[in-house]
Amino acid sequence: MYLGLLEQYKKELPITENTPMVSLQEGNTPLIYAGEISKRVGAKVYLKYEGMNPTGSFKDRGMVMAVAKAMEEGSEAIICASTGNTSASAAAYAARSGLKCIVLIPEGKIAQGKLAQAYMHGATVISIEGNFDKALEIVKSISKKHPITLVNSINPYRIQGQKTAAFEVCDQLEKAPDYLAIPVGNAGNITAYWQGFKEYYRQGLTDKKPRMLGFQAEGASPIVQDEAVEHPETIATAIRIGNPASWEKAKEALRESQGMIDSVSDEEITEAYHLLARQEGVFVEPASAASVAGLLKNYKKLGLTQEDTVVCVNTGNGLKDPNYAISTIKEKPEVVPATEKEILKRIL
Amino acid sequence: MYLGLLEQYKKELPITENTPMVSLQEGNTPLIYAGEISKRVGAKVYLKYEGMNPTGSFKDRGMVMAVAKAMEEGSEAIICASTGNTSASAAAYAARSGLKCIVLIPEGKIAQGKLAQAYMHGATVISIEGNFDKALEIVKSISKKHPITLVNSINPYRIQGQKTAAFEVCDQLEKAPDYLAIPVGNAGNITAYWQGFKEYYRQGLTDKKPRMLGFQAEGASPIVQDEAVEHPETIATAIRIGNPASWEKAKEALRESQGMIDSVSDEEITEAYHLLARQEGVFVEPASAASVAGLLKNYKKLGLTQEDTVVCVNTGNGLKDPNYAISTIKEKPEVVPATEKEILKRIL
Numbered sequence: 001m002y003l004g005l006l007e008q009y010k011k012e013l014p015i016t017e018n019t020p021m022v023s024l025q026e027g028n029t030p031l032i033y034a035g036e037i038s039k040r041v042g043a044k045v046y047l048k049y050e051g052m053n054p055t056g057s058f059k060d061r062g063m064v065m066a067v068a069k070a071m072e073e074g075s076e077a078i079i080c081a082s083t084g085n086t087s088a089s090a091a092a093y094a095a096r097s098g099l100k101c102i103v104l105i106p107e108g109k110i111a112q113g114k115l116a117q118a119y120m121h122g123a124t125v126i127s128i129e130g131n132f133d134k135a136l137e138i139v140k141s142i143s144k145k146h147p148i149t150l151v152n153s154i155n156p157y158r159i160q161g162q163k164t165a166a167f168e169v170c171d172q173l174e175k176a177p178d179y180l181a182i183p184v185g186n187a188g189n190i191t192a193y194w195q196g197f198k199e200y201y202r203q204g205l206t207d208k209k210p211r212m213l214g215f216q217a218e219g220a221s222p223i224v225q226d227e228a229v230e231h232p233e234t235i236a237t238a239i240r241i242g243n244p245a246s247w248e249k250a251k252e253a254l255r256e257s258q259g260m261i262d263s264v265s266d267e268e269i270t271e272a273y274h275l276l277a278r279q280e281g282v283f284v285e286p287a288s289a290a291s292v293a294g295l296l297k298n299y300k301k302l303g304l305t306q307e308d309t310v311v312c313v314n315t316g317n318g319l320k321d322p323n324y325a326i327s328t329i330k331e332k333p334e335v336v337p338a339t340e341k342e343i344l345k346r347i348l
Numbered sequence: 349m350y351l352g353l354l355e356q357y358k359k360e361l362p363i364t365e366n367t368p369m370v371s372l373q374e375g376n377t378p379l380i381y382a383g384e385i386s387k388r389v390g391a392k393v394y395l396k397y398e399g400m401n402p403t404g405s406f407k408d409r410g411m412v413m414a415v416a417k418a419m420e421e422g423s424e425a426i427i428c429a430s431t432g433n434t435s436a437s438a439a440a441y442a443a444r445s446g447l448k449c450i451v452l453i454p455e456g457k458i459a460q461g462k463l464a465q466a467y468m469h470g471a472t473v474i475s476i477e478g479n480f481d482k483a484l485e486i487v488k489s490i491s492k493k494h495p496i497t498l499v500n501s502i503n504p505y506r507i508q509g510q511k512t513a514a515f516e517v518c519d520q521l522e523k524a525p526d527y528l529a530i531p532v533g534n535a536g537n538i539t540a541y542w543q544g545f546k547e548y549y550r551q552g553l554t555d556k557k558p559r560m561l562g563f564q565a566e567g568a569s570p571i572v573q574d575e576a577v578e579h580p581e582t583i584a585t586a587i588r589i590g591n592p593a594s595w596e597k598a599k600e601a602l603r604e605s606q607g608m609i610d611s612v613s614d615e616e617i618t619e620a621y622h623l624l625a626r627q628e629g630v631f632v633e634p635a636s637a638a639s640v641a642g643l644l645k646n647y648k649k650l651g652l653t654q655e656d657t658v659v660c661v662n663t664g665n666g667l668k669d670p671n672y673a674i675s676t677i678k679e680k681p682e683v684v685p686a687t688e689k690e691i692l693k694r695i696l
Contacts, residue, residue, distance in 0.1 A: 001379065001519075001520045001521075001522075002378075023380075024378070024380060024629055024630070025378030025379075025380055025397075025400075028376070030350075030372070030373030030402070031349065031373075032371075032372060032373055049373075049402075052373075052400060052402070054378070054397075054400070054629075054630070055631070056665070056667055079695075092625075092629040092630075092631065093629060095625065095626050095627060095628070095629045096627075096628060096629030097629075102695050104691065105681075107683050112670045112671065112674070113461070113667045113670040115670070115674065115681070116631075116666070116667070116670035116671075116673035116674050116677075117631055117666070117667070117670075117673075119673070119674065119677045119679065120622070120625040120626070120631050120666060120673050120677070121625050121626060121629065121631065122625070122626040124694070124695060125679070125681055126682060126684055126691060126694055126695075127681045127682060127683045127684070128683070128684055128685070128686040128691070129683060129684070129685050129686050130686030134686045135686070138686065138687070138688050138691055141688055142688060142691065142692065142695075146692075146696070148695075171349075172349040173349070174349075274468070277440075277443065277468040277469050277470070278443050278468070278469060278470040279443065279444075280443070280444060281372055281402075281440040281441060281443045281444030281445075281469065282372070282402070282440075283403070283440065283464075283465055283468050283469065317404070317667060318464070318465070318468060319404055319461045319464070319465070319665060319667035319668060319670075320667060322460045322461040322463070322464035322465075322667075322670065323460065323464075325464035325465075325467070325468050326460070326463065326464050326467065329464075329467045329468070331467065331473070333453075333463070333473055333475045334474065334475060335455050335475045335476070335477060336474060336475070336476060336477070337476070337477050338476040338477050338478035338482045338483070338486065339486070340486050340489055340490060343452065343474060343476075343486055343490065344490065344494075346472070346474055347427075347450050347472060347474075347490075347496075348494070
């Protein structure tokens with residue numbers, strides 16, 4: 001029986017005999033062949049569907065590690081700033097482990113599903129008059145002065161847990177992909193994947209490393225612009241970040257892998273979001289579609305061939321934000337009389 | 349690499365050389381140990397977390413089989429009546445397979461997330477002035493007269509696909525559990541699990557079969573009352589069904605397994621819903637909590653011991669209905685000035 005990431009990748013993780021083996025059976029997520037996207041870009045494209053983690057996003061990989069280490073170190077509370085996915089994950093693992101959890105969220109900038117998760121899992125939720133970067137500043141300061149463990153991605157255990165996604169991709173393909181396309185917000189995930197790919201390569205488990213393709217939303221693209229963005233704006237709330245914590249590491253991954261960083265517009269993101277749902281059958285949250293949008297924008301420039309394998313990371317589940325999904329749909333539910341005739345009129 | 353249910357359980361399913369191997373990598377869902385519930389009932393309790401399927405519910409198991417057979421038979425469209433999860437699943441697999449999908453839903457009785465899924469996956473969604481039972485009647489009639497495949501659970505392939513959940517439970521535990529607690533709405537799922545347990549037992553893969561414990565919502569408990577309910581009412585929308593399609597088969601499963609059928613109140617369901625999220629770290633949709641609510645209500649009567657293994661089926665993901673989740677939370681998000689002092693006041 002699969003027992004979660006800590007058990008699965010024990011040897012590759014900072015686990016000691018005192019580390020509690022916390023688990024919601026995170027990881028082990030599908031790698032789904034994307035037929036339509038493959039056709040469009042002329043390569044073999046797969047989706048690493050991280051929305052299939054227990055709280056519906058890739059954050060569970062890093063959180064299980066961070067929470068286990070917090071417990072090992074005797075901590076009784078965790079804290080984070082979050083646009084939503086981090087808080088959902090922190091709240092769930094804290095609930096399971098009997099820790100107190102405090103989350104700071106930017107006012108009004110959090111999807112309904114993510115908010116529901118934080119509350120349902122019993123976290124103390126505080127909405128601040130400020131953006132993500134401000135919230136992060138406050139929780140950093142608090143965790144320095146009080147016995148509360150910070151579980152944002154600057155917690156080094158987060159990256160350790162998250163790198164397992166790269167291991168899984170290689171295990172599933174039985175090789176490293178040629179390209180790894182990934183949404184970039186706070187830049188922890190691109191950092192973690194690159195670390196994972198390097199570790200597998202160093203151990204001789206793969207014979208190459210992929211080129212890393214990072215995609216930011218146009219209105220929140222500090223790395224592309226090489227300048228922090230004071231008021232980041234995009235419909236892709238999970239990557240609405242103006243001053244990424246792992247900025248330098250992301251640049252390192254891009255440089256070392258001879259990768260590419262680019263931005264995609266909200267329109268391109270929304271188009272990829274619908275393409276994924278309508279053609280591949282995979283419902284993701286908008287930020288997740290940035291990897292596919294970026295690939296569709298750049299495949300010619302990359303000169304992909306039929307021999308190339310591309311993995312697009314889809315970071316979160318579409319159910320995180322159903323209200324947004326419905327707002328993008330033109331058709332509205334029509335209520336009709338319950339007769340066969342009325343139904344047939346509409347479908348034949 | 350795990351390639352989905354049809355590939356995984358090929359030999360146990362009605363698959364021919366002409367069956368397309370449709371997959372969103374459904375199945376392979378976590379079986380999570382529930383520490384707090386185990387303590388309360390005095391047995392080893394696990395959660396079969398079916399919310400980790402691609403569209404967030406157990407329906408994907410049956411739908412992948414039904415859609416594959418529809419394609420094999422040359423069908424170009426599928427239709428169903430649904431309180432939400434079936435339509436979400438049908439829409440996703442139809443999108444992936446290039447089929448047209450039509451869903452009939454009872455007016456106003458569908459969770460926001462499920463509606464978002466049907467639309468996002470490009471289904472034709474028609475809301476009728478009537479309840480689920482009426483919608484089912486109409487789609488049955490239409491599918492008889494037109495070349496459109498009915499994919500409700502009366503489609504026999506649905507039960508075939510769904511029985512794989514029982515296989516997985518036995519594979520994960522390396523034995524059959526002593527008890528299987530499950531929410532009962534249309535009664536297809538209890539039927540499918542029982543069939544799966546019987547098949548594994550017959551093949552000698554397990555040395556016993558579990559007792560089946562079915563739990564209905566009080567306001568929608570026709571099997572408990574032994575009488576159809578004309579106006580079923582419960583907050584657990586996924587099991588708000590007054591006249592179950594698999595009524596007789598469910599009774600057979602209960603009789604053959606020396607099982608139990610009981611009802612739980614909306615209050616008991618909501619309490620179990622919060623217990624799961626706050627203590628076990630598992631966020632389910634309300635109907636899913638009926639299995640746990642039923643177990644908590646009946647464990648003394650069942651005379652459970654520490655030696656007993658109980659599996660509670662959690663049929664769907666909590667993210668299907670975030671609006672409902674938030675409506676059950678007493679705390680409301682407080683917006684505070686972005687200063688350390690204001691935050692500390694609220695957490696220390």
